[in-house]
Amino acid sequence: MEFHALGVHEIAAGVRAKKFTALDVFNECLDRTIACESKLSALITVTADSGRAQAREVDAGIARGEEMGLLAGVPVILKDNMCTHGIRTTAGSRILGYWSPPYDATVWRLLSSEGAVLLGKANMDEFAMGNTTGTSAFGPTANPWDLSRVPGGSSGGSAASVAAAYTPLALGSDTGGSIRQPASYCGIYGLKPTYGLVSRYGLIAYGSSLDQIGPFTRDLEDMALAMQILAHHDLKDSTSVAKGNIDFSLPMGDKNGNVNLKGKRIALVKDFQDFTLDPPIADAMRRVLRVMEEGGAEISEVSLPTVARYAVACYYAIAASEAHTNLARYDGVRYGLMVNTATSLKDMFEQVRSQGFGSEVKSRIIAGTCLTEPVRSEEYYVAATRVRTLIAAEFGKAFEKVDAILQPVTPSLPEKIGESDEDAMKGYESDLYTLPVNMAGLPGLSFCTGYARDSGPVPGFPSEPTSGLPVGLQLVGPRWSDKNLLDIAFELQKVLGAPQIARGGI
Amino acid sequence: MSDKTSGDALTFTPVIGIEIHIQLKTKSKIFCSCSADYTHDAPNSHICPVCMGLPGSMPVLNETVVQQGMLAGMALNCGIQPTTYFFRKSYYYPDLPKGHQITQSDLPIAEKGYLMIKDDAGNPKRIRITRLHLEEDVGKLHHSAADGRLEGAATSYVDYNRSGLPLAEIVSEPDISSAREAVEYATALRRRVRYCGASDADLEKGMMRFDANVSVKCSDGRWGRRVEVKNMNSFRALERAIEYEVKRQSKILTEGGEVLQETRHWNDAKETTMASRVKEFYRKFIVEPDLPPLVVSPEWVENTRAALPEMPDEKLRRYVEEWGLSEVDAAILADSRDVAQYFEACVTAGANPARASNWVRTEILRTLNERQNQRQNERQNDKQMGAEELAVKPEALAELLIRVDGGKISTTLAKSVFENMLEGLSLDEALTKSGASEGGVKADVLSDLARATLAANPDVIEEIKAGKDVKGKKLKFLQGLVMRETKGQARPEEVAAVIEAAIKVLLK
């Protein structure tokens, strides 16, 4: 049986009903993973042994007649910046090369307590800094739709894993689009939840006020199920918000293809209209708008001038300022890379950090250090935090009139591996559609609209029929409207179809 | 020496501001649930991902720290800020696990306070307190180098038990003009933070540490630059360091030199300050993104204010004004809160304030001292012994003192009764054990005792007869003998009267 093609809810239901065992599911998914990994490099660590042990425990529990939880026997993958007790957690960096945390991230505690089984830790841009998964100290990950292209970043490993069906669920983290952009590049669903909805405890920080953990799935019902578990008030994270129990379950009744978006007020951003989009993305925007209109949604425009002009610059100022303080702890004293050739304390810090960090991380640390220097901080860091308040207010005003904004995730389809290495600014410009969402702490859902037809054959992998690259778009809503975004996407899915496993597609 | 001074001797006025770190009294650390009490435990036995700053860990503010910080601020006459933030102060050092320290820094929870001290001339002086802010402590380094310093050490060990302990940093304005004033300020500050229960401020355990900003103003108008002296952890070190620094700076100015603005470290063993060899890292601040703004509600502030006890200075004044004690005695009683409370409970229970003052200052404080030394020798518990731990409750002592005042028992007997009560006996049991019977000694018994005593000491009687007892010493001696015979149960005046009567009979 092809367990890897099943959804989260199907595996959990099957395991609970003893139709198949958690171990069978795990082994089959592991086989698929091993078969694909030589081409994709989506994982840094494959947790075969501990995963098997967890699967056996689930099976044993079921045999004893215990209630095994919503994720009984579901294999999952975590981005490698989420701490797993006793399992190496690297954040894609040489400086944490072989670090095994003595504790679990809250998200993993929540998933595993529902019976999830860990299959591996996903590759990522070093400390989540990047757009391609190419800054990882463990080498780049390939896009499963086209091995010559990037899967997006920084959660590219997690997105590629789900697109290639290693597991039906993986977690990523999104600081400026790091869930939504790779989800779009890999043709799956990726949700960046409202800031504070999912605990960050145990997430190796990049920009703490921007970071948010969220799920990747190929199925919206799976995503709703994952959010049901992850949206949990955590006393260990002071920025976690108690929202009670949000019911994420989707209206599964109407699956006959009738799109119902009556009463949904959807907007386009006027100030984004001048930016050029790749033709497949522009086509997708038009197509989805038509579906929405036909489904009864009210379409309008909102204006976000401050966002359009200042968000990217302010984002990088804040992210770098927070990053350099978050990364100050890697000094070779307590864990991670150490040196024994240092002649002084300062020399030790310098050697560890120059050998341990890659160039992207170094450049952001230096930027953060400069931006927060006492003489400059008022002009840069403090100014950026003030603009951030304006940005949040501008979104707040827009969402008085509309329920969600429809916009691209990126202006272009995935680039070739290595392409943007020389042109850092290209990456920065492409972030306009994703960064402001983090600045204002909003939820953003990336969904697949279909596949571009002009991207040529997929070489080498998978061996099935060729296909075009996936084309994703994004829904952004006011804070705590995560469930509403899933509802809208669920209606769209009736016309657009569900994301395919990366094997050729439509 | 420069000859520009045209013979007039230069004088120098020290200008001193003090930064004091105190450890706030809590069960757990400021941002995690690790125990804050590790005194007898092994290094790195009280650590967790949060206070180690492990990747992915996040701080959660301990509300008791906020409460204790507000209490200390109120005890120092500060105003409380309703909304404040935490910041990250970045620098690299092995004892700083995150590479940044979480601190309130320039947006403190309490500010604009003051403390009254006496200046060197004995006049009241107000020392302004700029602010009190909350922050986390760092770890502790142990170096193998001979001088205990990091540079040149072959091996250094880090103990993170102290990492994350809750601190309040209290910064004064530069209102202090001498080393003596500095010590008085620090002493008064310690008394008040102890009083309100915000901190034990135990210097030996490193719960209170001092840095001083010292500069001197020369009578010819020159002004030396500010020097920050760090690393003092006793009142003596604070005093010596300031004295040394004032002398050093005055000498430089006298010789026409210039005082450099720098950080100097106090070397306790050599009793000198030395320019810091470790270059200070450039410190930068950003808002701590893992903690929301700290908002204290008006109710919380009011409840905290209600929990603030009467402060020692106010107690002292009350003891003098209402109970007629001398200022010196009142100061001794008001010095620590438990003793003051004991004394007040004693008076409230009906004891005469003057007699209660006497007993608390002598018997109670002596007992506390003895017990404390005993504890330390036996290494059972290094916690300061509190008056509330004594077996003799203030109400029981009051009852004993009322009997003394009522003439029912003598002071000598009362002391014996007190000793027995300290062993856990009730007042009645202790009276019996001390051989006291209710109502003292009957007059005829006393007369018999007096006569027997006189008969047993014919030589003394002879001397009195010969008129040699000019100062009444012999008479007192005989009185003492009788008192001893009665086991102190007789009233001294009665004994005196009986002896005088008996001698009169003999003289006839």
Ligand SMILES: [Zn+2]
């Ligand atoms: Zn701790």
